[in-house]
Amino acid sequence: MAPLQPAQLQPIIGMLQQGQVAQAEQMLRQLTAMHPGHPDVLHLLAMAAKQKGDAENAERYFKESLKAEPSQPAVHANYANLLSGLNGREQDAVASYRKAVELEPNFATGWYNLALMLSEVGSLADALDAAKRHEKLTQGNATNAELFYLIHDRAGDKAAALNALEVGLKREPQNLRLWTLKANHHRGEADFDLAAEAYDRARAGGLRDADTYQNLAEAYYELKQLDKAIAVLNEAVSAIPGSGELHYIRAKFLWEAQTGEDHLAALKAAIPQQPNNIGLWGAYFDLLSHQGRYEDIMKGLSEAYRFNIRAPRMSLAEAVTLSSLGQMEEATAVFERLLAHDPRHASPKLAFAEHLMKAGDAERAEGLCAEVLVDDPGNQKAWTFRGTAWQLLGDERADWLFDFDRMVNPIDVQAPDGYASRDAFFIEVRKELEALHRMQSHPLDQSLRGGTQTNGFLFRLKNPVLKALQMQIRLAVESVVATFPDEPDHPFWGRRSRGIDFSGAWSVWLRSQGYHTNHFHSQGWLSSALYIALPEEVRSGTGTDGHIQFGVPTAEMGLNLPPRRIVKPEVGKLVLFPSYMWHGTIPFSSDEPRMTVAFDVVPTS
Known part of the structure; x- marks a missing residue:
């Protein structure tokens, strides 16, 4: 049998990069039959399992790959990436990162991840040593400045963390990522004047994302410069008109500031330009719901359905709105369809439970809450509604839950x-x-x-x-x-x-x-x-x-x-x-x- 060629793995690597896990696994199974126990195939099987969220099989494949060939820096590093996301496995991740850089001393990404992991487990001195190795390999680039910042920030040394960013910005004064980190740092320290200056520098450099706009507006708000905050939010929805999140934030801000302007005007103008944008519709319906404008939600839903938008979020808005309007049978029918479509999703299930209590069916409402708590025992909303259902049913467990x-x-x-x-x-x-x-x-x-x-x-x-x-x-x-x-x-x-x-x-x-x-x-x-x-x-x-x-x-x-x-x-x-x-x-x-x-x-x- 011919040996496995690297070219045979490239299409599979491409599939994994594009999220086509099932197709990648099918090809990997074929290669496994032809090349049983091959470390590269086992490595890719591990990466596929990790991408699916199957940590158990991912770890098994990583171990089998390393057993077949222990001297694989990339596999040790990827195994460490898996372990770093598992509770209680942080020290194991450190050990795997160490093995990766031991095998490949010039592995810059390995040193970077090792430094981060060491800082997470509290080994500050070792983390700084690893960061210095990364600095030597990268000639002190912006990524390294960010690394030193994160290590010092995790250690609680705010002055050293800020200094790391300042050093990085001296090397790369146009680096927008570093300006954003600096802005976030000042915002976290409640130094809103410095935060506003840094966010504005990032924005002037071309950064036009939702977080930058939102955080800059907040900084101006804290500086009592409401006009500037509103101007930033106006610019935000103009620059990113498809962001439901930004429209929601702007509308809320205008409502609270009571400027006299229709807080929904920009959002209502944006929706016809992108009528298939569920995020815009969702923000609009949420804002209307907070005002109790249920008839307007129904009109909006009728308009949205003209564009054949049938996402669960829209159906949930319809069900809740029908319930709020007292159209109980119609609401129940929509909730039933949502439950049949996704029987384990907590949000519609709990909204259904609330509706059922209004409709007089506390027993079924209690059962839905119990189902949510099986998957999520700490769900506060489920406990609230379950306790309310117990009260309606005369169940003594209500007094156990609500001991006033x-x-x-x-x-x-x-x-x-x-x-x-x-x-x-x-x-x-x-x-x-x-x-x-x-x-x-x-x-x-x-x-x-x-x-x-x-x-x-x-x-x-x-x-x-x-x-x-x-x-x-x-x-x-x-x-x-x-x-x-x-x-x-x-x-x-x-x-x-x-x-x-x-x-x-x-x-x-x-x-x-x-x-x-x-x-x-x-x-x-x-x-x-x-x-x-x-x-x-x-x-x-x-x-x-x-x-x-x-x-x-x-x-x-x-x-x-x-x-x-x-x-x-x-x-x-x-x-x-x-x-x-x-x-x-x-x-x-x-x-x-x-x-x-x-x-x-x-x-x-």
Whole structure:
């Protein structure tokens, strides 16, 4: 039998590069029959399996290839690439990268990946040594500057990380990737003036991607230059008119800024130019949905269907809209088709469950939630809806999931050292937060009504008062979490760990008649409301105006379940509760604002 020729592998390599995995595997099986145990064939079988997400067989083929021929730097490197993406296999990846560069000392990409992997496992000195080897091989190009930046950034040495970028930019002042990294670095450090300058340099150099536009607009927003932010977003949708994401961001921004301009005008103008662009239609329907404009969604869907657009996203929009309009049988029919098309997709399944509860079929809704939780046991939305279905069915498991007495925890946040009193501290916090509320209306896609919300992660800002607030909040949260029971099989109690981290933080300013619609948080573990300032009517009132309530589903579901617990706000009081628990604010009347800080917490190991 003739030996295997490299030319025989080239078509297969091309197929894998083009994502034609099935065709590549068919040819590889034929080669396996003719050349059993050939290391190159086994290597490509491993790459095909990896591309399919079949890590088990990919690893098996990598090992067989290396057993047949141990001296293959590329195979060791590709095996390391696989291992680097598997939980708990980081050290194995390091070992494979080391073997690759040991076999081929001039393997620049191997040194690069080894340096990154070493920094990930915390071996900073070794990572820097590997990066220096890469620098020598590449004569210190921009990729190497980025490598040094990533290593120092992972090590928490922000000054060294920034210096690496500066060195790279001196060598290649027109490198847009390095300008973007520099901008991202400054943005992460809340140095928005420097971030704006770097993003603008990248944009001036020709970078016209969605992230650059969005981040530049955000930097201008944080610098209180709203006109510049709007100008950037206008340029963005003009430069990339097919980006549904950019149109969505621009429309939201204009809505909150209340410029007087139709926030949907640019999007409505873009759709006829690209009528088959599902992203544009999806952004349009999402924005209309946030305003409750369901009749307009149905008109839009009718127009979209004229272009034979039948994507699942469009069908889901139709099903949800029909349900919102009270056309229950029609909505059910569309949901059934979606479920038959993709029986394991969580999003339409949970939307169907919500619809079924509105339609009076809590039993089937509960079953759909249970199916989602089999594949994704931590799905917060599934737990919320399942618990609601249990309530409707009179199932005692609802009280196990929603234990309003034990799970809703009010606690006083103490003032840090240096303040005469808690009142003095929270007066100072209020002053700092007031300057951050720059918009005129609520975000379209959030729960608050009649007020404004700050932008981004609140505690990223270089503000000593807010940093002190974060520390005091952390102390309060940790003291509450320490009291949690040991119930490892519970979806809330069972997530407790040795540490916590903030996954989001923001401030809300509510005006008279302002409130939060009843909602839950799909991404957190513990959610919160910390009261910074309260109207006299709420502080001294005998009713429940301005109070936070728990256990009431969103009004759109029409379930009429009463609140299970109501907590009166007090300045400096923090209320903690499971993120999956329904909660909302009762409206109030006053000339004074109701100001809060809210955040989500997730457990860490």
